[in-house]
Amino acid sequence: MLRCIAGEAAAVMRIDARGIEETGMNIGQAARASGVSAKMIRYYEATGLIPKATRAYSGYRHYTEHDIHILRFINRARAAGFSTLQIRKLLSLWQNRQRPAREVKQLATEHLSELQEKISELEAIADTLSQLIAHCHGDERPDCPILDNFSDADATQAFAEPRRMRRAHPSVHRTSSK
Amino acid sequence: MLRCIAGEAAAVMRIDARGIEETGMNIGQAARASGVSAKMIRYYEATGLIPKATRAYSGYRHYTEHDIHILRFINRARAAGFSTLQIRKLLSLWQNRQRPAREVKQLATEHLSELQEKISELEAIADTLSQLIAHCHGDERPDCPILDNFSDADATQAFAEPRRMRRAHPSVHRTSSK
């Protein structure tokens, strides 16, 4: 690519067109400042969740405090378990000064319902499992109500129905998988 | 492929090498009998969770009641939220007559902990979200504590309680292996 004329240091004070001082950041610094990994910043850009970053002559992406603001918003919404589609809507509401709070509340309420449904599913599983565990002697003998429950031999199956366990919320599945 | 010599019907009685009668099933019938989709049966075979099915001359996979047994076990373990790795272990314990129930109990206990941790996370999110929702007037005006909570404007927060989900624990780029 083209060579950058000015060998300006990153994260240094810049003067923009309006003469206002801004801190310019490369993607790594933006990542550290926002809590969103550089990988994900590029991903969000590629999927249109955030606008395309301006580029330095070198091709490096360039971020301002405003961008960091947005990234932090996204990060918090994701931490709250919103899907990218929901975040897309939240972002556009956030940036629209004429938004009716009604729409935000509705979005959040829908998400809360999803969360509560998921919680109920997990609790049902956990309750059953803890009962099975409680009834397992857990010593060296091979008989075990947990295995019995999963096998055909047992008439009192607790997990008979193949009810789906969708993991729609990455902030949650993150913790234990991998 | 080679033409099948005997045009035997599926799901019909077959005579195996030892002259023992068995009910033979194609993958579709096995799927219906076990509750595991044909797709997933092939997937489990490909990933080594179940052994490679025997094949008819036609190339069709062939399943016995024993295989259905195993598939049902897997289905129930999955319904209980066990990961494939955990199911792999459960399966080998199930098929080992000298298993100590202790190991099964330990596996189940670990999974229960994971479940409870997930439930706690989701509940923390749901609690915060429902508080935010409760404080949102939800009418046509634009001000909204939900959006405020996701933004940097800390001073304008609707209520200043220890609303965790903030930058504190995004937990998004921590990969806790198991």
Add this chain to the structure above:
DNA sequence: CTTGACCTTCCAACGATGGCAAGGTTTAGC
């Protein structure tokens, strides 16, 4: 000039599943 930290793009993978396509096989009806 070299080194190393940083950036770029592209490509692959995860887990569990669905879907589709192109082709082979079996079965039922005529």
Add this chain to the structure above:
DNA sequence: GCTAAACCTTGCCATCGTTGGAAGGTCAAG
């Protein structure tokens, strides 16, 4: 026997959010 339907086969793509790596360009410091 012929045909159509219902089945099976493999293989590849897509999901969703995220991480990893490879191959290569850029930049600041020694």
